[in-house]
Amino acid sequence: MNQLEEKLAAALRDTGEEISPHSVPPLRLRGAPRRATLPRLPHRWKAWLTPLAAAAAVAAVVATSLAMSATFHGHARGTSPAGEQQLNGSPPGPASALRKVPPYFVALPEQALIYARAATVRSTVTGRVLATVSPPRPYSVFTWVSGAADDRTFVLAAQRWWRIGSGQAGARAQERDNTARTVFFRLAFHPATGTTQLTRLAVPEKIRATDIGGMGVSADGTRLALTFRTYIQIINLATGATRTWTWPGGGWIGNFKPDGQIFSWSADGRYLAFQQWGGKFDSTAHVRLLDTTAPGTSLTAAKVIRTFLNQDGVLTFSPGNTLLTPDGTKIVTATTFSPRQRSRISHEEITEFSVQTGKPVLTQDKFAPRAGWQEVLWTNSDGSVLVLSDPRGKKTQDGPGNILGVLSGNKFTPIPHGADTFQQIAW
Amino acid sequence: MTSAGEAAERGGARLTNMNPHPQGSTAVAPGPAGLPVTTAETAVTALYQAHALGMIRLAHIMLGDRASAEDVVQEAFYGVYRRWSALTDTGNAIAYVRSSVLNGCRSALRRQARARGRAAAQQAAPPVEISAEAAAITLEERQEVLRALRRLPARQREALVLRFYLGHSAEESAATMGIGPGSVRSAIHRGLTSLGRMLQEQS
Numbered sequence: 355m356n357q358l359e360e361k362l363a364a365a366l367r368d369t370g371e372e373i374s375p376h377s378v379p380p381l382r383l384r385g386a387p388r389r390a391t392l393p394r395l396p397h398r399w400k401a402w403l404t405p406l407a408a409a410a411a412v413a414a415v416v417a418t419s420l421a422m423s424a425t426f427h428g429h430a431r432g433t434s435p436a437g438e439q440q441l442n443g444s445p446p447g448p449a450s451a452l453r454k455v456p457p458y459f460v461a462l463p464e465q466a467l468i469y470a471r472a473a474t475v476r477s478t479v480t481g482r483v484l485a486t487v488s489p490p491r492p493y494s495v496f497t498w499v500s501g502a503a504d505d506r507t508f509v510l511a512a513q514r515w516w517r518i519g520s521g522q523a524g525a526r527a528q529e530r531d532n533t534a535r536t537v538f539f540r541l542a543f544h545p546a547t548g549t550t551q552l553t554r555l556a557v558p559e560k561i562r563a564t565d566i567g568g569m570g571v572s573a574d575g576t577r578l579a580l581t582f583r584t585y586i587q588i589i590n591l592a593t594g595a596t597r598t599w600t601w602p603g604g605g606w607i608g609n610f611k612p613d614g615q616i617f618s619w620s621a622d623g624r625y626l627a628f629q630q631w632g633g634k635f636d637s638t639a640h641v642r643l644l645d646t647t648a649p650g651t652s653l654t655a656a657k658v659i660r661t662f663l664n665q666d667g668v669l670t671f672s673p674g675n676t677l678l679t680p681d682g683t684k685i686v687t688a689t690t691f692s693p694r695q696r697s698r699i700s701h702e703e704i705t706e707f708s709v710q711t712g713k714p715v716l717t718q719d720k721f722a723p724r725a726g727w728q729e730v731l732w733t734n735s736d737g738s739v740l741v742l743s744d745p746r747g748k749k750t751q752d753g754p755g756n757i758l759g760v761l762s763g764n765k766f767t768p769i770p771h772g773a774d775t776f777q778q779i780a781w
Numbered sequence: 782m783t784s785a786g787e788a789a790e791r792g793g794a795r796l797t798n799m800n801p802h803p804q805g806s807t808a809v810a811p812g813p814a815g816l817p818v819t820t821a822e823t824a825v826t827a828l829y830q831a832h833a834l835g836m837i838r839l840a841h842i843m844l845g846d847r848a849s850a851e852d853v854v855q856e857a858f859y860g861v862y863r864r865w866s867a868l869t870d871t872g873n874a875i876a877y878v879r880s881s882v883l884n885g886c887r888s889a890l891r892r893q894a895r896a897r898g899r900a901a902a903q904q905a906a907p908p909v910e911i912s913a914e915a916a917a918i919t920l921e922e923r924q925e926v927l928r929a930l931r932r933l934p935a936r937q938r939e940a941l942v943l944r945f946y947l948g949h950s951a952e953e954s955a956a957t958m959g960i961g962p963g964s965v966r967s968a969i970h971r972g973l974t975s976l977g978r979m980l981q982e983q984s
Contacts, residue, residue: 358976365930370841372841
């Protein structure tokens with residue numbers, strides 16, 4: 355180091371050491387630490403809640419919620435009065451509801467370390483595994499899956515995999531994992547024979563595993579949308595031609611891998627819905643709709659359908675799926691609500707938002723707060739039939755287990771035997 | 782890494798297998814944002830215990846204000862808690878936190894610039910706010926270096942702090958800053974050149 359560099363390093367070191375190890379405040383995770391919304395207090399008064407106080411605050415909110423008999427003033431159109439009080443989700447539905455959903459789905463069951471070594475094709479009606487397919491060598495894991503609308507064509511992303519140890523020991527493997535090439539396959543399932551066919555897709559660019567933040571195949575299976583955080587590419591799977599739209603602002607498009615499906619297409623292949631994260635610390639999610647037939651290359655042209663602020667007192671959602679109904683009229687997602695006012699009750703539910711207005715048009719399957727997590731995995735053309743992951747499974751030491759099911763007419767029908775994943779799964 | 786840090790790494794490695802979008806009936810209970818309370822809280826708390834001091838020091842260097850530094854770090858760890866389900870390993874988690882801290886510092890500096898008002902913001906060299914606590918124990922020379930550092934463009938400032946405070950390689954800094962290693966080297970070179978010039982002007 356030269357003199358300037360030494361001077362800089364010393365200044366930085368001394369400045370850093372002004373913070374003593376004993377002065378680090380406790381971490382505050384529970385009870386909505388959205389400090390941006392809190393009034394600024396003098397430093398010595400800063401309200402870093404102790405874990406005990408935080409737990410007490412959470413307990414108080416829960417107790418208050420349970421004690422209150424006030425009616426939820428929200429939009430509980432789809433929920434029965436009894437269900438509204440108990441908040442145990444929609445009542446059970448008939449087995450026939452399972453036939454309203456495409457008969458086959460593909461799941462990427464997460465094995466030992468996050469990724470799936472094989473994809474399973476399963477029956478929606480029976481839940482049985484109909485076929486199992488592994489990626490061809492040298493690829494060893496599947497990382498993403500998306501389904502076309504014909505009930506038997508799927509697109510899978512695959513890559514090589516290395517065991518990642520902890521600490522420095524895992525650094526090299528992590529680096530290899532990050533930079534490993536991702537390739538894409540079309541999986542065709544033939545119900546008559548119970549066989550599958552895996553075909554490598556001609557995706558032109560060399561894509562690193564960590565570059566991808568989401569993937570979605572169009573309803574007709576001819577185009578694949580990929581997000582690379584700051585831009586979206588749509589690839590014509592027949593010709594390899596690509597079209598790119600870029601996001602010029604802060605934040606990013608999509609989510610971390612693998613975190614559900616951030617893309618969904620309209621049935622005619624014209625519109626692509628996606629999530630764009632931005633705002634303070636990228637904690638605000640926007641669901642946008644891109645007209646893929648319109649000219650231009652900027653994603654700012656994509657209409658904002660709904661913005662989900664990470665705040666109490668507004669309807670928001672947990673990072674997960676936001677699905678455009680194939681008829682292009684609604685966005686379906688699992689939402690949460692944590693009130694600022696005591697007269698309102700926390701809840702989690704499935705909400706459908708109008709693409710036209712961005713406002714909720716239907717809510718159903720309401721659960722008490724922290725009863726578990728929900729996820730919308732598939733929707734029919736108009737959102738009247740959904741496949742969900744719901745917290746109705748056996749209780750475990752960590753809370754209720756999740757199961758797969760079909761929500762139709764505000765009734766929930768479990769898919770027998772469910773699946774061994776609720777994240778990378780596609781119909 | 783301290784033993785606490787090693788514990789966090791080990792904990793994180795274990796937790797990567799306990800995906801909050803769980804398998805079968807091994808589901809875990811969600812937290813306020815739909816994330817599993819037990820696993821996410823335990824892991825992020827362990828991460829915080831291991832890395833909070835370093836992160837607050839980093840933010841303090843960038844901002845020159847301890848309270849804001851603590852806020853930024855708190856937000857960053859809450860961010861990783863919210864997105865715990867999406868992280869595949871502890872290395873990713875702490876890298877995410879580090880990037881969030883830098884992003885948060887950038888936002889905080891922008892807010893400070895706005896708060897100083899239009900006239901002040903238009904000055905070529907906006908005044909640097911050194912906390913009273915810091916000023917009491919800081920040498921004039923150190924203040925000059927910090928003043929000059931904070932006059933640099935954000936990218937150069939961050940590249941210099943990551944290199945000369947955290948000792949990061951260009952590749953490591955590139956991953957944190959979301960730019961290429963070549964850009965990091967360029968930012969360091971330009972930053973040092975500007976810094977040297979500013980310090981000469983001040984002396």
